[in-house]
Amino acid sequence: QQPVQSPQAVILREGEDAVINCSSSKALYSVHWYRQKHGEAPVFLMILLKGGEQKGHEKISASFNEKKQQSSLYLTASQLSYSGTYFCGTESGAGGTSYGKLTFGQGTILTVHP
Amino acid sequence: SAVISQKPSRDICQRGTSLTIQCQVDSQVTMMFWYRQQPGQSLTLIATANQGSEATYESGFVIDKFPISRPNLTFSTLTVSNMSPEDSSIYLCSAPGTSGNQETQYFGPGTRLLVL
Known part of the structure; x- marks a missing residue:
């Protein structure tokens, strides 16, 4: 089943913060976050494994709540370059037939204005 | 990370015809994956391409x-x-490719197909 992302779209001014959520009804092994700009391929941002860890990448960080099967992506002090569609991709099993297979949320469109 | 190239980058085709898309990876990998992204939509997994065995298709794809x-571990x-x-x-x-000490999926640039 497809994970559910919220919000569907968000509009920010430069310097503002945003949170994008990704929820699944299935037990998750990992959550992968990507950003896709119009006409381009998705670009990998970060991966979180079950264990409730939080990771950071410059001003973008993420958390994974294993009990809630939910991950959140935090964008702080947003820049114009953050604009794009953000996708979470979930992996439900460690190895076996689920290995490498990602099920993607519907995407969150982020627009940053000057 | 993995560097992935695809050919063609885009094509316009007539209905009833077929198009073959190529994907090349810069390192040997056991599995490669094919996704479809319909206009304005998310990515949907079509199939897993295993070297040395038949591809495994997801529900709705045949x-x-x-x-x-x-044919080999990079193509x-x-x-x-x-x-x-x-x-x-x-x-x-x-x-697949590694980011730090963890494995994730890297994507090729995509092939944009328009069927008339």
């Missing part, structure tokens, strides 16, 4: 429509057969 080849092709306008999409291949 080999007759999307035959896949995997795969996806054919979109007997195309109709509903096949107009971006087709992306992906392959």
Whole structure:
């Protein structure tokens, strides 16, 4: 089943913060976050494994709540370059037939204005 | 990370014809994956391309429509057969690569297909 992302779209001014959520009804092994700009391929941002860890990448960080099967992506002090569609991709099993297979949320469109 | 290239980058095709998309990875990988992204939509997994065995298709996708080849550990092709306008999409291949000490999927640039 497809994970559910919220919000569907968000509009920010430069310097503002945003949170994008990704929820699944299935037990998750990992959550992968990507950003896709119009006409381009998705670009990998970060991966979180079950264990409730939080990771950071410059001003973008993420958390994974294993009990809630939910991950959140935090964008702080947003820049114009953050604009794009953000996708979470979930992996439900460690190895076996689920290995490498990602099920993607519907995407969150982020627009940053000057 | 993995560096992935795809050919062609885009094409316009007539209905009823077939198009073969190529995907090349810069390192040897056991599995490669093919996704479809319909206009304005998310990515949907079509199939897993295993080297040395038949591809594994996801629900809703069949080999007759999307035959896949995997002749070696760095290359795969996806054919979109007997195309109709509903096949107009971006087709992306992906392959595993490492980020730090963790494995994720990296995507090729995509093939933008328009069927008339």
